[in-house]
Structures are given as structure tokens and as C-alpha cells.
């Protein structure tokens with residue numbers, strides 16, 4: 001357990017959530033995302049996306065289309081000086097999934113499955129990882145996985161789970177500097 005990661009939710013954090021993005025034309029990157037990634041990368045964090053993709057379960061787009069979009073996204077990150085180490089995704093939905101995707105799985109956030117899978121694959125010390133998300137389900141997944149520093153961006157909802165609430169990505173760096181030095 002020697003590595004640490006910045007876990008990013010995708011829709012709503014990396015790109016604006018216009019609803020079930022499936023192709024590059026659907027992607028508008030959120031202001032400050034590359035700067036945030038560069039900050040953590042310089043401090044030795046791997047950059048890992050953890051994303052619910054029920055659009056696959058619902059039949060809106062295929063896993064192949066999802067992978068092609070992530071390949072494109074990885075190149076956009078690289079052009080901005082950011083190595084996107086990996087993406088973990090949940091293609092299931094417990095009610096609206098079709099065929100094999102109709103499942104009560106352990107990877108759909110708020111379940112912590114994707115974070116545990118990432119920890120296993122990259123030998124992560126989850127306590128020292130950081131999660132940034134736009135839903136309480138992101139915070140819950142990270143809390144259940146034992147991620148101590150969790151940032152909830154741009155949500156009015158009240159949360160009692162001890163996460164840091166910010167309205168913009170650029171507010172994260174000063175808080176991290178205070179917490180982690």
C-alpha cells in the first residue's frame with residue numbers, strides 16, 4: 001500500500017454533466033480540471049476516474065463507445081500535461097439495466113467497489129487518496145472505501161459525512177495546501 005491517487009468523478013467534475021455523454025462533441029471540460037490534476041500529479045498522486053455509466057446499462061451507448069470516448073479524453077489530458085492513469089466504470093443499473101447490465105452490483109457508486117478495484121490494481125493506500133465528486137453518492141463511495149479527504153463540488157445538499165464542500169474546483173487547492181501541506 002504505497003501509492004496514492006486523486007479519484008475523480010467524471011460527469012460533473014471532469015466534464016459538465018449534460019446527461020449521458022457518449023462522444024467527444026458531448027464533452028465540455030470543467031474550468032480548472034487540468035490545473036487541479038497537474039497540482040496533484042506534481043505531488044505524486046495517480047489520476048484515476050471512477051464513473052457510473054448507466055448509459056451503457058440503459059442501452060444509450062455501448063461499452064465500445066465508452067472506451068473510445070475515454071481514449072479520446074486520455075489524449076486531451078495528455079495534451080494538458082496530465083497522465084490519466086486509468087478509468088474504472090460501472091456499466092450496470094439495478095432497475096433500468098438491459099440484459100446482463102441489470103444488476104445490483106458492488107461497483108455502482110455509492111458502493112465502493114471501483115475504489116477497491118483501483119486500490120488493488122495500483123497498490124493504493126486509500127486513506128491518503130483524495131476524492132472529488134459532484135454527488136453525495138461519490139462521497140459515500142469514498143467514505144466507505146476509507147478515503148479521508150473528500151471534496152463535494154457545487155452541491156446544495158447537506159452532507160453529514162465530513163466531506164469538504166466547495167462551489168468551484170479552484171477552491172480545492174488552497175484547502176489541500178492547508179490540510180496536507
Ligand SMILES: O=P(O)(O)OC[C@@H](O)[C@H]1O[C@@H](OP(=O)(O)O)[C@@H](O)[C@@H](O)[C@@H]1O
Pocket residue numbers: 009010011012017018019020021050051052053054055
Ligand atoms: O458522475 P459520473 O459517475 O461520472 O457519471 C454519471 C453519468 O453516468 C450519468 O448518471 C446519471 O445517473 P444514473 O446513473 O441514471 O442514476 C445521470 O446523473 C446523468 O446525468 C449522468 O450523465
Ligand SMILES: [Mg+2]
Pocket residue numbers: 009010011012013017133134135
Ligand atoms: Mg458526477
Ligand SMILES: [Zn+2]
Pocket residue numbers: 089090091092105106107108
Ligand atoms: Zn456496477
